[in-house]
Amino acid sequence: MRSIYLRKGIILTLLLAMVLGMTSIVYAEKQETKISAEEYGKKAINIMNKNGLYSNTKEWETAKEKALEDLKHTKTYEDTYPILEKAIKVAGGKHSSVSIKPTVDTSKEKTEKEYPKSSYKNNILTLKMPSYMGTSEEGQKYADTLANAIITSKNLKGVIVDLSENGGGDMGPMLAGLASLLPDGDLMYFETNKITSPVKLVNGHIVGGGTPTRAKVGHIKVSVPVAIITGEKTASSAEATLVSFMGLDYVKTFGKPTAGYATGNVVMPLSNEAKLILTTSRDKARTGDVFDENPIKPDVVTEKPYEEAVKWIEEQIKN
Numbered sequence: 001m002r003s004i005y006l007r008k009g010i011i012l013t014l015l016l017a018m019v020l021g022m023t024s025i026v027y028a029e030k031q032e033t034k035i036s037a038e039e040y041g042k043k044a045i046n047i048m049n050k051n052g053l054y055s056n057t058k059e060w061e062t063a064k065e066k067a068l069e070d071l072k073h074t075k076t077y078e079d080t081y082p083i084l085e086k087a088i089k090v091a092g093g094k095h096s097s098v099s100i101k102p103t104v105d106t107s108k109e110k111t112e113k114e115y116p117k118s119s120y121k122n123n124i125l126t127l128k129m130p131s132y133m134g135t136s137e138e139g140q141k142y143a144d145t146l147a148n149a150i151i152t153s154k155n156l157k158g159v160i161v162d163l164s165e166n167g168g169g170d171m172g173p174m175l176a177g178l179a180s181l182l183p184d185g186d187l188m189y190f191e192t193n194k195i196t197s198p199v200k201l202v203n204g205h206i207v208g209g210g211t212p213t214r215a216k217v218g219h220i221k222v223s224v225p226v227a228i229i230t231g232e233k234t235a236s237s238a239e240a241t242l243v244s245f246m247g248l249d250y251v252k253t254f255g256k257p258t259a260g261y262a263t264g265n266v267v268m269p270l271s272n273e274a275k276l277i278l279t280t281s282r283d284k285a286r287t288g289d290v291f292d293e294n295p296i297k298p299d300v301v302t303e304k305p306y307e308e309a310v311k312w313i314e315e316q317i318k319n
Contacts, residue, residue, distance in 0.1 A: 041071035041080040047268050052091030053279045056193055063090035077272050092279035093293050095263045099275040113138055118149035123157035124313055133169035139211050146177025147215035150222055158313030162229045168236025172210030179204050180222045187244040189284040190264050225316040227309035228253045230298050235259035246285040252312055255305035257295035
């Protein structure tokens with residue numbers, strides 16, 4: 001997972017500029033002298049209490065008290081992990097977790113980066129968008145692959161955006177590649193318990209959601225019907241991409257409900273290299289609809305989303 005490192009004390013507005021779109025954002029912690037297991041756990045609980053999306057609920061107050069009591073009986077940092085894992089699921093929800101430093105070196109297990117694939121039939125372009133997380137250069141390639149497919153399709157009558165296998169990652173390149181299909185302005189919002197921060201499209205640039213990205217082909221608008229396919233694996237930044245198209249009269253969604261991870265995480269390192277992956281924000285559409293842990297239902301629930309999408313686009317063309 002590609003992460004962004006920020007010093008403590010940065011204002012929350014800047015934190016939100018990237019939080020959901022990158023799947024996570026990371027705070028850089030100063031090295032601390034070794035503390036007791038109980039104090040270690042208390043610090044983690046305090047982070048959850050200040051930043052967790054659901055830290056303003058009665059359920060969290062109960063879970064917090066239970067965790068603080070259980071931490072009194074811990075002797076090692078390892079003893080705290082099960083307690084913190086239970087607590088963070090209440091403070092941040094199902095998208096949150098405690099990440100422990102791996103004991104096995106997995107650096108050699110890298111797989112080849114997957115980029116979007118396109119097909120063109122009967123003047124309808126289908127874009128299959130995989131999950132994405134990588135370097136800025138790889139993100140640029142991801143965005144350009146999408147954008148080039150759209151603007152080079154002759155006599156284009158409609159576009160199908162397939163997010164059914166997209167589990168999330170960095171939404172910046174995803175949206176930058178689809179910028180020609182979107183209006184300039186606020187696309188969606190990240191909503192915390194304190195503030196709301198927009199994801200914007202400005203002259204082809206995606207700002208405030210993932211890595212700031214602009215497709216090299218420039219800012220060319222294409223006015224055609226857009227069908228979006230979702231499925232049970234559509235999650236996190238893919239759901240944010242979906243939300244960015246909501247409320248547009250030339251868009252319709254097909255398939256199955258999404259995974260229900262339309263939230264943004266902050267990664268906060270603890271003193272021994274374990275990390276809290278804490279959910280701090282939820283997705284909000286231009287329509288005002290807010291999404292978090294509930295699956296997002298498509299306009300047309302179907303086992304044959306591609307066929308239904310093609311049929312709908314053809315009807316729009318006739319009209």
